[in-house]
Amino acid sequence: MTVLFSKKCEYALQALLFMAEYRHEGPLSAERIATHLDIPKEFISKILQSLTKSNIVISQRGKAGGFRLARLPEKISLMDVVENIDGLGVFNDCLIGHPSCNPQVPCPLHHSWAPLRTQLKHLMEKTHLGNFIPGQTLNELPGETTL
Amino acid sequence: MTVLFSKKCEYALQALLFMAEYRHEGPLSAERIATHLDIPKEFISKILQSLTKSNIVISQRGKAGGFRLARLPEKISLMDVVENIDGLGVFNDCLIGHPSCNPQVPCPLHHSWAPLRTQLKHLMEKTHLGNFIPGQTLNELPGETTL
């Protein structure tokens, strides 16, 4: 088992973090990203294709092609990525898989888990790729609080 | 994907919660537990076998046989169960699967995730099956704080 996200999602986050850092070098090829992450090129290709369809990255075919972020790194939250790859189950489902667990009829663990889950959700929502670009950690968008 | 634990582990927790509540009825058969949880008997059997080997439950063969907790519900923490079924990876591994992530050379998310992970770990450590037995929520062991 992974910690919280599927391997696809972990790789997606790793790739996007890399792409944010090197976004000025033009499109990055799947090959280059795969080499950097030390994972199979074919696998990250598929993941990047999926991120392309959901408008998180933009792909460009042809000789100097590759992938680049579809918008500013400050505008792509970790939640955007997780939602696209794994969906929102992590933030909604019962911790012990109890079929009918909800705030009204909670499982025994529900009330302990809920606040942690909320913190986790907020962390993913408020954190953007832009928060991790070296030399730019305090770089906020005008009028916004990024962390 | 499940939230945080494997399905095996989710079922183990559900089963043990049930066993804690009905511990006065003598050994509960895998059949009965499976029916109550609405999952396959064969699957929960395997899980209970595993919990038997790690001394979380005790099994008894034969006509009136079944499974019962190996010690007081107040003495079985959720961490005991998770550790036995899934291991401690959830509480140690990098959130985005970065191979060399550690406090010294952390991945970008490390410092955000670490405190949440610690909270999660403490929750699992301090929470015991005994905390969930109906009509007994304030029932602490003498001299101990269960929650």
Next chain:
DNA sequence: TTAAAACAGGACTTTTTTATCCGAAATTAC
């Protein structure tokens, strides 16, 4: 115009997880 580079997408394979089956051994009620 052409060849090389790169993504697109479908099919396929492997691995892991989840689930099932079955015969053997143990226990107990009678």
Next chain:
DNA sequence: GTAATTTCGGATAAAAAAGTCCTGTTTTAA
């Protein structure tokens, strides 16, 4: 003692996740 019940444990099957392969299309540099 015997039959019924139940766990034990190995083998197997099914489903999901992870990873690979191949062919086609697009783009551009030369």
